[in-house]
Amino acid sequence: MFFPLTLLLSLLVLTSLSAALPFSPPTVESQSVVSSPHLLLLGxxxxxxxxxxxxxxxxxxxxxxxxxxxxxxxxxxxxxxxxxxxxxxxxxxxxxxxxxxxxxxxxx
Structure with missing residues (x-):
């Protein structure tokens, strides 16, 4: 029961972050300076x-x-x-x- 709840909460956090933050996929030059690894997943x-x-x-x-x-x-x-x-x-x-x-x- 713990794993599905954790997964659900993680999805809610990612969804709210992606809706709140403007996002453009990182370019080759900027990939090294991206500090949040989850942002790379949203490209x-x-x-x-x-x-x-x-x-x-x-x-x-x-x-x-x-x-x-x-x-x-x-x-x-x-x-x-x-x-x-x-x-x-x-x-x-x-x-x-x-x-x-x-x-x-x-x-x-």
Whole structure:
């Protein structure tokens, strides 16, 4: 019973810290000066953005617009510019007919 409670409290602390502190992933130059190790865990990788027509995953995938930046918004990494990525999808693929959305690798 002690372990699940400790894990839950740790997650609550990390979530509240990430919501309270503005965070940008450390760069190569600044990695050596990061004093809190948990901040390194909150960095988000860049990921491929897929364009999905009519929100039908995965059969509605019409293509991708390349790798885009993601940011930590508790409780997970999310697209840094989801509206801009959706606009780019609809401008890039004619078959979208204005009904595509930008999805990350896992659409939830």
């Amino acid at each position: 988000c990788p860049s990921m491929k953005i897929r364009c999905v027509k009519d929100s039908i995953w995965p059969s509605g995938i019409v293509g991708d617009i390349g790798t885009k930046e993601f940011v930590w918004i508790a409780p997970r990494c999310q697209q840094a510019d989801a509206p801009g990525n959706t606009i780019e999808c609809n401008e890039t693929f004619e078959e979208c007919e204005g009904r595509c959305e930008a999805y990350a690798p896992i659409p939830f």
